[in-house]
Amino acid sequence: MSRITESEIADAIIEYLTEKTSGRASIQELVREIPNRVNLSAEDLAPSPTRNNEAIWEQQV
Template identity: 65%
Template sequence: MSRVTEAEVAEAAVKVLTDRASGRATIKELVEEIPNYLTLSAEDLAPSQTRQGEALWEQQVRNITSHKASPGNAIYEGKLVAIPGGLALPGSEVAA
């Protein structure tokens, strides 16, 4: 099994947020929940060489925000919105 893509991680994040009444989550909450929505390979679970204490796939969660100005990115495409410390579904950026 090969590594998941940033797009697949973003799609799983959308699913996590859709299942939340608030439509919002911190990066930590997403990291905890995404494995329930996405099958991760041994390669995905390997330690990141650039972020100590983090698996490679976890870095992809943060990359969603880092790459927000790139076509194809979930934020760029309007599927997700960056909020302080996390992500939200469009329209859920402001806490209720």
């Protein structure tokens, strides 16, 4: 499985925000919710080489 694209992340975010009454969410909230909505590969879940305590996919949020 290849890495998730920024477009796929954006689609998941838009879908989530349209479900919320306020239409808003914090980055932390999005990072918690996105894995419930998309399939993340082992590459996506790998630790970021440039950001401590963050997976590679989180940088796309």
